[in-house]
Amino acid sequence: xxxxxxxxxxxxxxxxxxxxxxxxxxxxxxxxxxxxxxxxxxxxxxxxxxxxxxxxxxxxxxxxxxxxxxxxxxxxxxxxxxxxxxxxxxxxxxxxxxxxxxxxxxxxxxxxxxxxxxxxxxxxxxxxxxxxxxxxxxxxxxxxxxxxxxxxxxxxxxxxxxxxxxxxxxxxxxxxxxxxxxxxxxxxxxxxxxxxxxxxxxxxxxxxxxxxxxxxxxxxxxxxxxxxxxxxxxxxxxxxxxxxxxxxxxxxxxxxxxxxxxxxx
Numbered sequence: 001x002x003x004x005x006x007x008x009x010x011x012x013x014x015x016x017x018x019x020x021x022x023x024x025x026x027x028x029x030x031x032x033x034x035x036x037x038x039x040x041x042x043x044x045x046x047x048x049x050x051x052x053x054x055x056x057x058x059x060x061x062x063x064x065x066x067x068x069x070x071x072x073x074x075x076x077x078x079x080x081x082x083x084x085x086x087x088x089x090x091x092x093x094x095x096x097x098x099x100x101x102x103x104x105x106x107x108x109x110x111x112x113x114x115x116x117x118x119x120x121x122x123x124x125x126x127x128x129x130x131x132x133x134x135x136x137x138x139x140x141x142x143x144x145x146x147x148x149x150x151x152x153x154x155x156x157x158x159x160x161x162x163x164x165x166x167x168x169x170x171x172x173x174x175x176x177x178x179x180x181x182x183x184x185x186x187x188x189x190x191x192x193x194x195x196x197x198x199x200x201x202x203x204x205x206x207x208x209x210x211x212x213x214x215x216x217x218x219x220x221x222x223x224x225x226x227x228x229x230x231x232x233x234x235x236x237x238x239x240x241x242x243x244x245x246x247x248x249x250x251x252x253x254x255x256x257x258x259x260x261x262x263x264x265x
Contacts, residue, residue: 005255007028007222008222008225008226008229009024009025009027009028009218009222009225010025010028010255011250011251012024012025012225012229012250012251013229013232013233013247013248013249013250014249014250014251015232015233015236015247016229023083023086023087024225025255026079026080026083027080027083027084027218027221028218028222030076030077030079030080030083030214031076031080031214031215031217031218032218033072033076034072034073034076034077034080034210034211034214034215035211035214035215037069037070037072037073037076038069038073038196038207038208038211040065040069041066041069041070041073041137041196041207042191042193042196044058044062044065044066044069045066045137045139045166045193045196046192046193047062048062048166049141049166049192049193053141053143053164054164056141056166058168063168063170066137066168067134067135067137067170070135070137070198070205070207071113071134071198073198073207073210073211074106074109074110074113074198074205075110077103077106077210077214078103078106078107078109078110080099080103080214081099081100081103081104081106081107084096084099084100084217085100091221093217093220093221093224094220095213095216095217095219095220095221096217096220096221098213098216098217099210099213099214099216099217102206102209102210102213103210103213105203105204105205105210106205106210108201108203109198109200109201109203109205112200112201116133123175123201124174124175126175126202128176128178129175129176129177129178129179130175130176130177130178130201130202131169131170131177131178131179131199131200131201132169132170132171132172132173132174132177133170133171133174133200134170134171134200135170135198135199135200135201136167136168136169136170136179136198136199136200137167137168137170137196137197137198137199138165138166138167138168138179138180138181138183138195138196138197138199139165139166139193139194139195139196139197140163140164140165140182140186140189140193140194140195141163141164141165141166141192141193142155142160142162142163142164142189142192142194143192144192146159146160146161146189146192147189147191147192150189153190154188154189154190155188155189155190156187156188157185157186157187157188157189160186160189163186165181165182167179167181167199179199180199180204183195183197183199183204183206184197184204184206194208195208196208229248230244230248232247233247233248
């Protein structure tokens, strides 16, 4: 047996309806996938810049992986949006509203990609430049020495003498192309690489922002679910005299790793 799962959304009590458990676990996992994907995307972005601040290098397979991670964040943000909206007023949290407001960008991007073959005519004919069909990933880069200005905290934009904006395109350009080098105002830097953005279909999808909003919502949501479940378990314990722990029992098959052995006869 491994260690007990510390994440409450992965050990939900069985007294919750199956539908709720599926949605609650999905909310947790979608947010976690976004956070992990952003972390891996940042690591890949850093790997290219470490070659040279002025001439970063990214192999074809690295660029492909970066776009896979960026679009995974779009997909999971849209799924998370749908899961939260499906619960309506049951998820009445300030952090949920903030996430839903920004997740509309993920919905529009997902809708474009879902219907791209049917929209190619409109995409090609659209006046004005746009990024390639799978978009472009951009991020700001500052020299490592600059972080010392923040004394361990984020560096304010006004303290940065210069920065580079790296833009990585997904495919060759097959129509008039427009890429934004500074897609939104830089207020602070917490890393040598910051402000990750996916530019696609005339949208700017701020990866750092959506992941932070999802994480904040997940944390508040997990706390509320745990609080409600413990209150319900305490109430049931008072009624039947059974320990609270008995009422908090979760599935006997939690999220884990399994090995199945097959033998030839």
